[in-house]
Amino acid sequence: MDKYGYRFSFGPWNIHKGADPFGPEVRPGMSFAQKLLLYKELGFDAVQFHDDDAVPDLDDLTPEQIRERARLVRRQLEDHGLFAEFVAPRLWEHPMTIDGAFTANDPKARAYAIERSKRAVDIAQELECDLIVLWLAREGTYMREAKNVGAATHQLLEAINTLLAYDPTIRIAIEPKPNEPMDLAYIPTMGHALALGFQSADPRRVGVLMESAHSILAGLDPADEIGFAMAFGKLWSVHLNDQNGLKFDQDRSFGSVDLRRAFNQVRVLDENRYWEVGVVGLDVKAIRTQPAELATKHLRNSLHMFLRLVALSRSLDRAAVAQLIAARDYEELDWLILSHLMGS
Numbered sequence: 001m002d003k004y005g006y007r008f009s010f011g012p013w014n015i016h017k018g019a020d021p022f023g024p025e026v027r028p029g030m031s032f033a034q035k036l037l038l039y040k041e042l043g044f045d046a047v048q049f050h051d052d053d054a055v056p057d058l059d060d061l062t063p064e065q066i067r068e069r070a071r072l073v074r075r076q077l078e079d080h081g082l083f084a085e086f087v088a089p090r091l092w093e094h095p096m097t098i099d100g101a102f103t104a105n106d107p108k109a110r111a112y113a114i115e116r117s118k119r120a121v122d123i124a125q126e127l128e129c130d131l132i133v134l135w136l137a138r139e140g141t142y143m144r145e146a147k148n149v150g151a152a153t154h155q156l157l158e159a160i161n162t163l164l165a166y167d168p169t170i171r172i173a174i175e176p177k178p179n180e181p182m183d184l185a186y187i188p189t190m191g192h193a194l195a196l197g198f199q200s201a202d203p204r205r206v207g208v209l210m211e212s213a214h215s216i217l218a219g220l221d222p223a224d225e226i227g228f229a230m231a232f233g234k235l236w237s238v239h240l241n242d243q244n245g246l247k248f249d250q251d252r253s254f255g256s257v258d259l260r261r262a263f264n265q266v267r268v269l270d271e272n273r274y275w276e277v278g279v280v281g282l283d284v285k286a287i288r289t290q291p292a293e294l295a296t297k298h299l300r301n302s303l304h305m306f307l308r309l310v311a312l313s314r315s316l317d318r319a320a321v322a323q324l325i326a327a328r329d330y331e332e333l334d335w336l337i338l339s340h341l342m343g344s
């Protein structure tokens, strides 16, 4: 925990080997145990998990074996003074998820997705964490005519309700994203995710995770997406990062593309006391050119950027801002903010 009370997290996938769709890995891998050693050193408190980050090859194991292995991971976390922030079922790599998971056209594939998600809940229970994240990676279409959007929406709702019933204490945070890997995803924005949650069997237990790059890809402002969700008390996690325009999902270091956009995300989080409700997750990736031994600087940079922006948000001259708002002098407000970000 930092001096402001924020706690920070990232997932094991955020230290990665640099492969992209056009080229192979460029850095040697690191074991989960090696990565765990880096968390505290880099200033982090918590680990975000895919189900198979915690229990590799879980499709080949029985539910009891999965629980046993998850218990070992909990001990590993304890040994490092870390905790699990969330578990996310990875519903986008298995052959059964080629056509989607909860919205696949094949009922057997949909059944697989539900069973796999229940195992993710089992893992969360063993890791003593009550948050499941659903990034609905392949719920959508490449070919609009291949699925029925209304039916798909109800399938998603049914899946959420099934998980809520499976564990009466679990909370679910939906992570919206408008595209990639799909051409068009079914839950592209905060509004879609929140609507689904409010329509669920237990709306109190369904919230959202806002990822900066995903909001930008949807043509939206991440700070406004944060504020919208927080207005309903529904922002339970974030994936802060950055994104240079409408192209592939870049997961750039937080603030590295648009400093003012990053400032406003931090400002809205801080003004709404996010440190009391959630962990600051940084879903960032080192660019491909980064040498292996230097491939954690994106995490360090993102965390330090967050803290420096908290300091800037808190040192903003609020009285001056209020005066400029009252005078409707937004050009002077613009200058005040820019000057503040530039340190004068």
Ligand code: GLO
Pocket (backbone or CB within 6 Å): 050, 088, 133, 134, 135, 175, 177, 211, 239, 249, 283
């Ligand atoms: C990809 C997503 C992905 C999720 C992660 C947790 O675009 O951001 O990294 O955040 O799988 O659900």
Ligand code: MG
Pocket (backbone or CB within 6 Å): 175, 211, 239, 283
């Ligand atoms: Mg993410």
